[in-house]
Amino acid sequence: MDEKDCLFCKIVRKEMDSNVVYEDDEVFAFEDINGRAPVHVLVVPRQHVANLEEIGALPDRVTKRLFEVASEIARKLGVLDGGYAVRINNGKDAGQEIFHLHLHVIGGKRLGMP
Ligand code: AMP
Ligand code: ZN
Numbered sequence: 001m002d003e004k005d006c007l008f009c010k011i012v013r014k015e016m017d018s019n020v021v022y023e024d025d026e027v028f029a030f031e032d033i034n035g036r037a038p039v040h041v042l043v044v045p046r047q048h049v050a051n052l053e054e055i056g057a058l059p060d061r062v063t064k065r066l067f068e069v070a071s072e073i074a075r076k077l078g079v080l081d082g083g084y085a086v087r088i089n090n091g092k093d094a095g096q097e098i099f100h101l102h103l104h105v106i107g108g109k110r111l112g113m114p
């Protein structure tokens with residue numbers, strides 16, 4: 001799957017609608033369309049990388065920024081004090097559906113490990 005056909009690349013380029021939570025030159029965040037908690041946001045690099053195995057293609061500052069943005073969103077959406085999960089589904093057994101690396105930021109209710 002390349003950038004032309006990638007759903008999250010289309011969302012980042014605003015060729016597809018999403019509820020944008022945050023954006024800058026390198027990182028983009030939007031509400032998960034099937035939110036499993038009161039807060040469920042996806043944080044993605046604008047640059048297409050499929051999974052953690054390709055993370056070396058991202059500049060280090062972008063990788064760091066993904067996590068900073070996750071924290072900033074948690075603060076903005078009011079789950080910093082209660083706590084939140086940052087999750088990456090990587091590959092088949094983890095249930096990865098979209099092969100554009102993304103962080104799930106999930107909070108607003110009590111979460112457990114799967
Ligand atoms: P995963 O690849 O397993 O980490 O999950 C992909 C996530 O993307 C799922 O939680 C979906 O609900 C979400 N998703 C799929 N299509 C869209 C979309 N068009 N807009 C927002 N979220 C989406
Ligand atoms: Zn992509």
